[in-house]
Amino acid sequence: MxxxxxxxxxxxxxxxxxxxxxxxxxxxxxxxxxxxxxxxxxxxxxxxxxxxxxxxxxxxxxxxxxxxxxxxxxxxxxxxxxxxxxxIAMADPPEAHRSPVYYDDSNKIDLHEAVSQLDESLRIVIHLFYFQDLPVKQIANALDISEGAVRARLHRARSILMERIQRTRKEGLAYETR
Structure with a gap:
């Protein structure tokens, strides 16, 4: 390039x-x-x-x-x-790039849907890091924030996503037992 x-x-x-x-x-x-x-x-x-x-x-x-x-x-x-x-509101990336994440045969969560529910500052960092494959330093430059701020946002977003995934998984299991 x-x-x-x-x-x-x-x-x-x-x-x-x-x-x-x-x-x-x-x-x-x-x-x-x-x-x-x-x-x-x-x-x-x-x-x-x-x-x-x-x-x-x-x-x-x-x-x-x-x-x-x-x-x-x-x-x-x-x-x-x-x-x-x-x-500013981030939407789902185009349909062609969507890929569900499966946790078991009966319960799945769409990763892009979960990301779209994040606050804007977290969504854009997740999008650039995972969907655009940019390193932390380049994300910091693109957003005009420090590398530490990028890492903090990535950590916070991952924590929120993990919590949502676990909640979805538990809700799915609770639904199946009824």
Whole structure:
């Protein structure tokens, strides 16, 4: 990816297009989880693409291209929400990425559904860490928070998810015994 970024920085439009095509599913999934509406996602993605293209020369470290673009996208999503007077709310990632987690034959919980019920600050960190595979340092840079804050949010989110999973499991077992 770094080589493509360097080519794009030297003015190779095709390299830039290849970079964005490679990142498009991840970026769209992130935008969808923040904005919920396809039209809003398309607007945010278009603005992100334009801003990234115009300021690509300013990117000092090509290895952080993905993090840089994610940060631009998050800012665009937040700007779009502010301009439309809505609050930030993360939705489920697109259906194609959904995968239920099974605990036994009769009881299951959808992981994406459980994540969607988290507070926004926890959802976005979980989404970036687990669904986008970003390391803690890059998440901290993208969200403009400390690495310790990212780790704390991940820990808190995991604890909440585990509690919900255990509760769902117990409720399922209680239901079966009736």
């Amino acid at each position: 770094e080589l493509e970024v360097k080519r794009a920085q030297r003015g190779d439009r095709e390299a830039f297009i290849r970079l964005f095509r490679r990142l498009e599913p991840e970026l769209y999934g992130l935008a969808k989880s923040i904005l919920r509406h396809d039209e809003d996602c398309a607007d945010a993605f278009q603005e992100t693409t334009l801003k990234a293209y115009k300021s690509l020369a300013a990117l000092r470290q090509p290895k952080y291209f993905k993090t840089w673009v994610i940060r631009i996208l998050i800012n665009e999503c937040n700007q779009l929400l502010r301009s439309r007077g809505r609050t």
